[in-house]
Amino acid sequence: MLSGMRPTGRLHLGHYHGVLKNWTRLQHEYDCFFFVADWHALTTHYEDPRVIKDATFNMVVDWLAAGVSPSSATLFVQSRVPEHAELHLLLSMITPLGWLERVPTYKDQQEKLKEKDLATYGFLGYPLLQSADILMYRAGHVPVGADQVAHIEITREVARRFNHLYGREPDFEALAEAAISKMGKKPGKLYRNLRKAYLETGDTEAVETAKALLKEQQNISLADRERLFGYLEGTGKVILPEPQALLTEEAKMPGIDGQKMSKSYNNFIELREDPDSVSMKIRKMPTDTNRVRLTDVGDPNKCPVFELHKVYSDDDRLKWVVDGCTSAGIGCLDCKKPVIDAIIAEQAPFIERGAQYESDPDLVKGVIAEGCERAQEAARATLEEVREAMGISWRS
Structure with missing residues (x-):
């Protein structure tokens, strides 16, 4: 890979x-x-x-x-x-x-x-x-x-x-047949039957089964395996799979303005950012513009902070956000705190490991x-x- x-x-x-x-x-x-x-x-x-x-x-x-x-x-x-x-x-x-x-x-x-x-x-x-x-x-x-x-x-x-x-070697077919013999009697027979099914009827499932069979074989070299991949489909040796x-x-990681997180938009949080800086960025994030006062109800789907909750919060927390926002039961800073805590917790091991390598x-x-x-x-x-x-x- x-x-x-x-x-x-x-x-x-x-x-x-x-x-x-x-x-x-x-x-x-x-x-x-x-x-x-x-x-x-x-x-x-x-x-x-x-x-x-x-x-x-x-x-x-x-x-x-x-x-x-x-x-x-x-x-x-x-x-x-x-x-x-x-x-x-x-x-x-x-x-x-x-x-x-x-x-x-x-x-x-x-x-x-x-x-x-x-x-x-x-x-x-x-x-x-x-x-x-x-x-x-x-x-x-x-x-x-x-x-x-x-x-x-x-x-x-x-x-x-x-x-x-x-991919066509001078003695390709002879080498392929020799490779089949190395597989053993039972696997070799199965390979031949699967190859025949594909070449005669176009059975694509037979191809996949045969490829899986070849990957399991311990008695053949990598070159033989690649040869048999090609022989299977009627071509030459597969040099480049x-x-x-x-x-x-x-x-689905949104930036602090609700758009996709990107350096181009300057809306990002670094992988290893200082916790105080993370806290400040999240606290300054815009929210639903209809929530001017604490008593105003809001719509989470219009709030960039809710997009971060979708990344970091479980179903219970998401329900708490929706219920609290739509009923004005929680304030925007209350809503932001779990996100801040989650990001800081996620970054803690990154910061620790990164410091070791940077030093x-x-x-x-x-x-x-x-x-x-x-x-x-x-x-x-x-x-x-x-x-x-x-x-x-x-x-x-």
Whole structure:
């Protein structure tokens, strides 16, 4: 599983509830690679790259503070694994220009960032760089929101095209049959029956069952498994597996003005903010404008504070807010206090862990260096297969 973030410096609670909270769960369920997408930052901020280094350090500290563990996941910086650039280049040789131009965010970002000159080769090609990031680690899943599914789809198309062009080995069928024999008599027979069901009748359930069967096999190598994935569908060896989008719920973390929390709106609470600052920001939040006096009744659905309650309060607390607000039984400061307490309690472990890492920058640099080394080892293995498939491997 692979996911990345552009280096934007210190993170806020929107990042935590939208991404990091999910990462801390996924790191115990998948072999996870989390990376700082500093090359992606250059696609839109190439004119002022000086801030990227400090932003990277601060962001990684926040990842660690939030509970992302270097013992459970690989944390690395994209530009320190140059294999990403080579795979991007090689994939660019086979990717039709129209595929990049039709990515929805291409024109959308150009429209939103009119003040920037984005008529660059790098910006046009950033979806393919994303594809290279994913395919480099043969990621089975990529956690994305609904608005990012198009990026996964182009990655699947690129992988499919690559496998179609380069996946056929000279002795592919003989190697595939030999791999089936290694599975054992019963699993091998089941695989053959499932393959036949798919190729003769198009039974998609048979494909999924066969893929699950292959993942369970301990008697075959990774190369044999990839061969049999391709043999199953009547193609060649699957060198670059097609990833699946792991849909995540849209972040519902509102800012202190009721809009989506964002640095652009200056309505954010940092992941590790001083408790007094948190308290002050929440206390100053606007509420239902109809509640001028304590005795005035209000409507929680018109109050930004209620949006925060939806994130931090249970059903009983939400009922208390609705009943108290609509009957003028509680004041706005009374309503805000549970939110303040909840945010401060949530942030306490982040602040404690973050302070430890900030006081020892070499520890953070060590985490990054170790992660880059692990990522590069995996990247080299993939790239060597890609080079060999394309006929540009010069190993003796």
